[in-house]
Amino acid sequence: MSLREELEAVLCDGTDEEREILRLSLQAIRQKRERNSAYPSGFLGLAGKFTDSKSYRFRIPITPYMLNRGGFVHGGITATLVDSTMGSLVNRSLPDERFAVTAEMKVHYLQPGRGEELISTAHLLQMGQTLAVTECRVENEQGRLIALATATFSLQKKPGL
Structure with missing residues:
Protein backbone atom coordinates (compact mmCIF):
# COMPACT_ATOMS: atom_id res chain seq x y z
CA MET A 1 0.00 0.00 0.00
CA SER A 2 1.42 3.41 -0.95
CA LEU A 3 1.71 6.31 1.46
CA ARG A 4 -1.11 8.11 -0.34
CA GLU A 5 -3.37 5.05 -0.01
CA GLU A 6 -2.55 4.69 3.67
CA LEU A 7 -3.31 8.37 4.28
CA GLU A 8 -6.60 8.10 2.43
CA ALA A 9 -7.52 4.98 4.42
CA VAL A 10 -6.92 6.79 7.72
CA LEU A 11 -8.80 9.87 6.52
CA CYS A 12 -11.78 7.80 5.36
CA ASP A 13 -11.90 4.90 7.81
CA GLY A 14 -9.66 5.92 10.72
CA THR A 15 -10.72 6.90 14.18
CA ASP A 16 -10.94 10.52 15.32
CA GLU A 17 -7.74 9.93 17.29
CA GLU A 18 -5.90 8.66 14.19
CA ARG A 19 -7.04 11.67 12.17
CA GLU A 20 -5.84 13.95 15.00
CA ILE A 21 -2.39 12.33 14.84
CA LEU A 22 -2.29 13.05 11.08
CA ARG A 23 -3.30 16.67 11.74
CA LEU A 24 -0.51 16.99 14.32
CA SER A 25 1.97 15.50 11.83
CA LEU A 26 1.03 18.15 9.29
CA GLN A 27 1.28 20.82 11.98
CA ALA A 28 4.83 19.62 12.82
CA ILE A 29 5.86 19.71 9.15
CA ARG A 30 4.37 23.19 8.67
CA GLN A 31 6.03 24.55 11.82
CA LYS A 32 9.39 23.08 10.74
CA ARG A 33 9.08 24.76 7.33
CA GLU A 34 7.87 28.13 8.65
CA ARG A 35 9.95 28.50 11.83
CA ASN A 36 12.68 25.88 11.41
CA SER A 37 11.61 24.39 14.74
CA ALA A 38 12.17 20.78 15.77
CA TYR A 39 9.46 18.27 14.85
CA PRO A 40 8.56 17.54 18.51
CA SER A 41 7.85 21.27 18.96
CA GLY A 42 5.46 21.08 16.02
CA PHE A 43 3.70 18.00 17.35
CA LEU A 44 3.19 19.77 20.64
CA GLY A 45 2.19 23.04 18.96
Whole structure:
Protein backbone atom coordinates (compact mmCIF):
# COMPACT_ATOMS: atom_id res chain seq x y z
CA MET A 1 0.00 0.00 0.00
CA SER A 2 1.42 3.41 -0.95
CA LEU A 3 1.71 6.31 1.46
CA ARG A 4 -1.11 8.11 -0.34
CA GLU A 5 -3.37 5.05 -0.01
CA GLU A 6 -2.55 4.69 3.67
CA LEU A 7 -3.31 8.37 4.28
CA GLU A 8 -6.60 8.10 2.43
CA ALA A 9 -7.52 4.98 4.42
CA VAL A 10 -6.92 6.79 7.72
CA LEU A 11 -8.80 9.87 6.52
CA CYS A 12 -11.78 7.80 5.36
CA ASP A 13 -11.90 4.90 7.81
CA GLY A 14 -9.66 5.92 10.72
CA THR A 15 -10.72 6.90 14.18
CA ASP A 16 -10.94 10.52 15.32
CA GLU A 17 -7.74 9.93 17.29
CA GLU A 18 -5.90 8.66 14.19
CA ARG A 19 -7.04 11.67 12.17
CA GLU A 20 -5.84 13.95 15.00
CA ILE A 21 -2.39 12.33 14.84
CA LEU A 22 -2.29 13.05 11.08
CA ARG A 23 -3.30 16.67 11.74
CA LEU A 24 -0.51 16.99 14.32
CA SER A 25 1.97 15.50 11.83
CA LEU A 26 1.03 18.15 9.29
CA GLN A 27 1.28 20.82 11.98
CA ALA A 28 4.83 19.62 12.82
CA ILE A 29 5.86 19.71 9.15
CA ARG A 30 4.37 23.19 8.67
CA GLN A 31 6.03 24.55 11.82
CA LYS A 32 9.39 23.08 10.74
CA ARG A 33 9.08 24.76 7.33
CA GLU A 34 7.87 28.13 8.65
CA ARG A 35 9.95 28.50 11.83
CA ASN A 36 12.68 25.88 11.41
CA SER A 37 11.61 24.39 14.74
CA ALA A 38 12.17 20.78 15.77
CA TYR A 39 9.46 18.27 14.85
CA PRO A 40 8.56 17.54 18.51
CA SER A 41 7.85 21.27 18.96
CA GLY A 42 5.46 21.08 16.02
CA PHE A 43 3.70 18.00 17.35
CA LEU A 44 3.19 19.77 20.64
CA GLY A 45 2.19 23.04 18.96
CA LEU A 46 4.73 25.04 20.93
CA ALA A 47 4.44 28.81 20.62
CA GLY A 48 5.66 30.67 23.65
CA LYS A 49 6.04 34.16 25.02
CA PHE A 50 7.94 36.06 27.68
CA THR A 51 5.79 36.83 30.72
CA ASP A 52 8.53 39.14 32.04
CA SER A 53 12.25 39.60 31.33
CA LYS A 54 13.21 36.39 33.15
CA SER A 55 10.18 34.14 32.52
CA TYR A 56 8.88 32.29 29.45
CA ARG A 57 5.62 30.35 29.02
CA PHE A 58 4.08 27.73 26.75
CA ARG A 59 0.38 26.81 26.87
CA ILE A 60 -0.48 23.64 24.95
CA PRO A 61 -3.62 21.54 24.64
CA ILE A 62 -3.39 17.95 25.83
CA THR A 63 -3.80 15.84 22.67
CA PRO A 64 -3.99 12.06 22.03
CA TYR A 65 -0.36 12.20 20.82
CA MET A 66 0.74 13.06 24.35
CA LEU A 67 -1.03 10.28 26.27
CA ASN A 68 0.45 7.07 27.64
CA ARG A 69 -1.48 3.81 27.89
CA GLY A 70 -2.97 4.94 31.20
CA GLY A 71 -4.51 8.01 29.57
CA PHE A 72 -2.15 10.53 31.20
CA VAL A 73 0.49 12.75 29.60
CA HIS A 74 3.57 10.62 28.95
CA GLY A 75 6.54 11.53 31.17
CA GLY A 76 8.77 11.95 28.12
CA ILE A 77 6.36 14.52 26.71
CA THR A 78 6.46 16.41 30.02
CA ALA A 79 10.28 16.29 29.94
CA THR A 80 10.29 17.57 26.34
CA LEU A 81 7.94 20.38 27.33
CA VAL A 82 10.06 21.57 30.27
CA ASP A 83 13.31 21.28 28.28
CA SER A 84 11.76 23.25 25.42
CA THR A 85 10.39 25.93 27.74
CA MET A 86 13.63 26.42 29.65
CA GLY A 87 15.72 26.18 26.47
CA SER A 88 13.55 28.75 24.71
CA LEU A 89 13.91 31.11 27.67
CA VAL A 90 17.71 30.87 27.66
CA ASN A 91 18.14 30.95 23.87
CA ARG A 92 15.84 33.96 23.48
CA SER A 93 17.79 35.75 26.23
CA LEU A 94 21.14 35.38 24.43
CA PRO A 95 22.68 37.57 21.72
CA ASP A 96 22.41 36.26 18.15
CA GLU A 97 25.95 34.87 18.08
CA ARG A 98 25.30 32.58 21.08
CA PHE A 99 23.09 29.55 21.72
CA ALA A 100 22.39 27.19 24.61
CA VAL A 101 22.23 23.41 24.90
CA THR A 102 20.96 21.40 27.84
CA ALA A 103 23.83 20.18 30.01
CA GLU A 104 21.77 18.73 32.87
CA MET A 105 18.07 18.47 33.69
CA LYS A 106 16.08 17.11 36.62
CA VAL A 107 12.31 16.58 36.44
CA HIS A 108 10.12 15.89 39.47
CA TYR A 109 6.82 14.32 38.38
CA LEU A 110 4.31 15.32 41.07
CA GLN A 111 0.87 14.43 39.65
CA PRO A 112 -0.36 12.59 36.56
CA GLY A 113 -0.70 14.96 33.62
CA ARG A 114 -4.40 15.29 32.95
CA GLY A 115 -6.85 18.02 32.04
CA GLU A 116 -7.40 20.18 28.98
CA GLU A 117 -4.03 21.91 28.70
CA LEU A 118 -0.54 22.17 30.16
CA ILE A 119 0.97 25.50 31.14
CA SER A 120 4.77 25.41 31.36
CA THR A 121 6.53 28.44 32.87
CA ALA A 122 10.31 28.72 33.03
CA HIS A 123 12.28 31.19 35.16
CA LEU A 124 15.89 32.22 34.71
CA LEU A 125 17.72 31.76 38.01
CA GLN A 126 21.27 32.61 36.92
CA MET A 127 22.92 33.62 33.63
CA GLY A 128 26.69 33.48 33.51
CA GLN A 129 29.25 33.54 30.71
CA THR A 130 29.27 29.77 30.15
CA LEU A 131 26.25 28.42 32.05
CA ALA A 132 22.62 29.33 32.70
CA VAL A 133 20.42 27.80 35.40
CA THR A 134 16.63 27.67 35.11
CA GLU A 135 13.58 26.21 36.79
CA CYS A 136 10.21 25.31 35.30
CA ARG A 137 6.73 24.54 36.61
CA VAL A 138 4.11 22.62 34.64
CA GLU A 139 0.48 23.03 35.72
CA ASN A 140 -2.82 22.13 34.14
CA GLU A 141 -5.55 24.67 33.47
CA GLN A 142 -6.92 24.12 37.00
CA GLY A 143 -3.60 25.12 38.58
CA ARG A 144 -2.68 21.56 39.61
CA LEU A 145 1.14 21.24 39.73
CA ILE A 146 2.11 18.39 37.40
CA ALA A 147 5.91 18.69 37.35
CA LEU A 148 8.77 20.81 38.62
CA ALA A 149 12.12 20.87 36.80
CA THR A 150 15.53 22.49 36.94
CA ALA A 151 18.19 22.59 34.26
CA THR A 152 21.66 23.84 33.52
CA PHE A 153 22.44 25.03 29.99
CA SER A 154 25.85 25.28 28.40
CA LEU A 155 26.23 28.58 26.55
CA GLN A 156 28.04 28.24 23.22
CA LYS A 157 29.23 30.45 20.38
CA LYS A 158 27.73 29.69 16.98
CA PRO A 159 30.25 28.02 14.67
CA GLY A 160 32.14 30.34 12.34
CA LEU A 161 31.83 33.40 14.60
